[in-house]
Amino acid sequence: MRVFDVVVIGAGAAGLMCALTAGQRGKSVLVIDRANKVGKKILMSGGGRCNFTNLDVQPNNFISQNPHYCKSALSRYTQWDFIGLVAEYDIAYHEKTLGQLFCDDSAKEIVDLLLNECNKADVTITTRCEILSVEKNESGYSLTTSNGEYECESLVIATGGLSMPKLGATPFGYKIAQQFGLNVLPTRAALVPFTLHDKDKDTLAELSGIAVDVYASCNNTTFKEAMLFTHRGLSGPAMLQISSYWEAGDSL
Ligand SMILES: Cc1cc2nc3c(=O)[nH]c(=O)nc-3n(C[C@H](O)[C@H](O)[C@H](O)COP(=O)(O)OP(=O)(O)OC[C@H]3O[C@@H](n4cnc5c(N)ncnc54)[C@H](O)[C@@H]3O)c2cc1C
Known part of the structure; x- marks a missing residue:
């Protein structure tokens, strides 16, 4: 049984960002992904050049039943914070229409940035690992996986939505939400042709x-x-x- 403060399931943009932030706060962090490599959707994003943020990010650009959530989230980490990080890594980028920022070269630079920040924060990442069960215990959560048993105080589900199953998308997050009695709304496609x-x-x-x-x-x-x-x-x-x-x- 291996014990971490935080286990993040899903090594996409959300999971890696969450993991590096928890690591920077001094938490021991494990990221688990069932795919053979991390950040596959980032690699495809923006036609391979990743539209990594926008100069004019506003809460009203987000569709949510709770618009106040976007206000607080965006005020705590702004587009300028991420642009600053991209600049620290000397990643060349350009503005397209309507303030959209894309890498000049490749989305892989964004994946490498996230992996390097995880590495600096001592985050452990394990791929090709299936989650077999998740249970709540007195001090947090216990996980049974194809790589063995883990325990953690905080568990983050960052397994993404249903789009692009070929890139590893699964309904895992919705199933876990149901397991823990959360109300799951019907899903539908968005940002699609x-x-x-x-x-x-x-x-x-x-x-x-x-x-x-x-x-x-x-x-x-x-x-x-x-x-x-x-x-x-x-x-x-x-x-x-x-x-x-x-x-x-x-x-x-
Ligand atoms: C073609 C395309 C182009 C896009 N272009 C852009 C763009 O330019 N700019 C932009 O901001 N957004 C873009 N997006 C959207 C963006 O890619 C996604 O919103 C973002 O990647 C979602 O990140 P995520 O971490 O939530 O989920 P994901 O990237 O889907 O990551 C989820 C991770 O969880 C893992 N996982 C799933 N199920 C399990 C399980 N049961 N056990 C363990 N691990 C599991 C997956 O393998 C995956 O690594 C694009 C999307 C697509 C499809």
Whole structure:
């Protein structure tokens, strides 16, 4: 049985950031991931260049049933804190439209930054490790895994959402929430392209690859950005953004 102050399950952006912060606060930290390597979604993000933050991050950019949570979270760690960290690592970056910041070279630099900060804070990371059970005990939590038993005072579930199962996404977080009696809301896709019915796809096939600036509106929200015709349907920033406000049957 190995004992840590904190065990973080999931070595994505959230899990690594949480682990390095706990480590910097003097906690002994273990990160467990079932994948063969950490931060796979970060590596894919921003077309491989990771749109790592935005110059104009505001609480109202986030969709939440509790908008006050975003206010307090964003005031405690701002975009300028992360930009400062990126600068410390001499990672070259540039601004695209609407304040979006991307690495000049590769998203791997962001993964390396997070891993290096974890290393500096003595965080232990273990990959290819399956969680077999999680139980609450008197002093915290006990975990049975494919690598043995662990105990911790604080357990963080950072296993992400359901998007991109090929990159290791699982419903683990929702299952643990249910195990501990938390109310889990139905999930739905967000920030996704739209797929057209076959008839419309055929009609619009010739436009595939063309981008136009549009106002995309749905349910009283509008985004003025580019829309891209693809061989499957409609994509580009305007459509990805408005998808978070659209449900089947709504008109756009
Ligand atoms: C194509 C694409 C492009 C994107 N581009 C951007 C961008 O440019 N900028 C941006 O800010 N966001 C972008 N995003 C969104 C961003 O990647 C995610 O919001 C972010 O990576 C989520 O981080 P996370 O740590 O919450 O979850 P994840 O990155 O999903 O990490 C979860 C981790 O938990 C592990 N895990 C899952 N189940 C288990 C289990 N049962 N046991 C152990 N480990 C488990 C997984 O292997 C994974 O490593 C993009 C997403 C996609 C899909």
